[in-house]
Amino acid sequence: MSHEIEINDDGTARFAYNVNGGHPWHHLGTPLHGLQTVDQMLIAAQADYEVQLMRLAAVDDNGDFIRNPDGTPILLSDSRATIRQNDDGSFDELATVGTRYVVKQNREVAERALEVVGASKGDAVVDTAGVLLGGKRFFMTLDLGTLIIDPDGINDKIQRYLVISCGHDGVWPIRYANTDIRAVCNNTVMLGLKNAQRVFTARHTKNAESNVEDARTVLGMSVDWANEFRLMAEQLLAIPIHAGNIDHVINDVFNKPSASDTDRKKNNYLELNEKIRSIYHNRRNAATYGNNGWSLYNAIGEYLDHHRGGTADDRAAASIDDHSWVSKIKIGTQKSILNLP
Numbered sequence: 001m002s003h004e005i006e007i008n009d010d011g012t013a014r015f016a017y018n019v020n021g022g023h024p025w026h027h028l029g030t031p032l033h034g035l036q037t038v039d040q041m042l043i044a045a046q047a048d049y050e051v052q053l054m055r056l057a058a059v060d061d062n063g064d065f066i067r068n069p070d071g072t073p074i075l076l077s078d079s080r081a082t083i084r085q086n087d088d089g090s091f092d093e094l095a096t097v098g099t100r101y102v103v104k105q106n107r108e109v110a111e112r113a114l115e116v117v118g119a120s121k122g123d124a125v126v127d128t129a130g131v132l133l134g135g136k137r138f139f140m141t142l143d144l145g146t147l148i149i150d151p152d153g154i155n156d157k158i159q160r161y162l163v164i165s166c167g168h169d170g171v172w173p174i175r176y177a178n179t180d181i182r183a184v185c186n187n188t189v190m191l192g193l194k195n196a197q198r199v200f201t202a203r204h205t206k207n208a209e210s211n212v213e214d215a216r217t218v219l220g221m222s223v224d225w226a227n228e229f230r231l232m233a234e235q236l237l238a239i240p241i242h243a244g245n246i247d248h249v250i251n252d253v254f255n256k257p258s259a260s261d262t263d264r265k266k267n268n269y270l271e272l273n274e275k276i277r278s279i280y281h282n283r284r285n286a287a288t289y290g291n292n293g294w295s296l297y298n299a300i301g302e303y304l305d306h307h308r309g310g311t312a313d314d315r316a317a318a319s320i321d322d323h324s325w326v327s328k329i330k331i332g333t334q335k336s337i338l339n340l341p
Contacts, residue, residue, distance in 0.1 A: 005029070006131045008046070015130035016044035021143075024128075035124045035143055038110045045129040047138055051094065051103050051168045054081045082168045084135045094136050097170030106138040109166040109174055113142060116176055117162055127161065136169040149233045154289045156233075236293035236337055241286075245340055249296060250276060252336040253329050276303050293337040300333045 005028055006014040015029030018036065030044045042048040056076040058066040065073040080101060082094040110129075111121055119125050119142075127143040144160040163177045250256075250273055257266045280286050280299035289295050304326045 004132045006134050014046040016041055017128040021127055036126045037122055037124050038126055041126040041129040042107060047106050047129055047131050050085045052083050052085060053103050054083055056081050092135055095169035101170055104174060109164060110140050113162060113164045113176055137167045137172055139165040150237055156289060233294055236297050239293035239337055239340055241291045241293060241296050249336045253332045275307055276300055279303055297333055297337055301330055
């Protein structure tokens, strides 16, 4: 199923959520009232299991060990297996991984995320949690509160979450993503990561612990970041925008074609201009927040993230890469608007 949430034999789902934030589209899981602590949410989502790393042995088609002449089983030297230990003492196989793989438990990853955002283990900031793909992956969402732009004016509210995801399959790394998308299933975990303002990734290796120490800085989740972002937004809000301003900024950041350029390039540029103008005037931008630099900045960002050419994966990858041409255009857009005459 598209949600990929693990369903137990009794039909219950390994997912829990704060009902105050709304019910998930799949209507699965345990509803809870109010934000929860890590312990409460792990238990409610049945995500408090332990993952163990085991040696692998060669077996024949009947499942019997293949043994050396001295009777000892033949062990595979270049592989390990991750297994889940259940409350009833049984085990579930998860995946085959490499010898450098280090298990990071769901609780460990979640508690580290609290440290990233400066919360303590007892703080009730957890909004959702769930188990995916039969225990191979885990996710959790921390609610970081609402960032309000110009509270006495446009009062634009940006919900801030930290989505944590962790794989026990040797494929999916530990990821912490600063995003405005609430994770309620595998699709929304992916969407949140694709639309994340900043993503930090750490592999399941021995140096993952030291890497994650830098996550707070990399993610920019501090109060200083929020204040700087709000200041930038309010500076853009103070800049009036008219038709000529829009052309000036678009021409500046997208390099208007010259007279000698091909007709195709000129037509593509006209389509880009018209699309950004349409996005600028819609209810998510100028129609609600007025004709100002904030609306134009968001219109160009929306175009780059969702409407330009290329595949969805290409747009997502460029949007979360600080060094991509898309990120550079967003920075250029901010500078261009701030420098309008």
